[in-house]
Amino acid sequence: MATAGTTAVIDQIETAAEHRRKGLGSLVMRTLQHSAAERGATSGVLGGTPGGRALYESLGWRAIAPLVSVYYDPAPPPSPGSGPAPDA
Numbered sequence: 001m002a003t004a005g006t007t008a009v010i011d012q013i014e015t016a017a018e019h020r021r022k023g024l025g026s027l028v029m030r031t032l033q034h035s036a037a038e039r040g041a042t043s044g045v046l047g048g049t050p051g052g053r054a055l056y057e058s059l060g061w062r063a064i065a066p067l068v069s070v071y072y073d074p075a076p077p078p079s080p081g082s083g084p085a086p087d088a
Contacts, residue, residue: 006042013052
């Protein structure tokens with residue numbers, strides 16, 4: 001959890017499968033919410049999965065937009081003098 005001004009940002013929270021449905025996720029989220037409030041946060045942004053939506057909503061969060069996760073891994077540039085790329 002990080003704060004940016006008065007906004008808390010919560011992401012990458014996961015409960016291992018063998019510990020789910022025991023209240024741990026709820027405890028962790030309430031602890032993070034409390035810590036954010038102590039740091040002056042008055043709102044929060046949460047990157048959550050559809051599987052966690054019911055938990056988050058039970059804690060007062062509301063979904064306002066879907067989350068898209070993207071990854072970019074550019075190919076390294078060719079070495080000088082190595083000629084054109086194979087598919088060029």
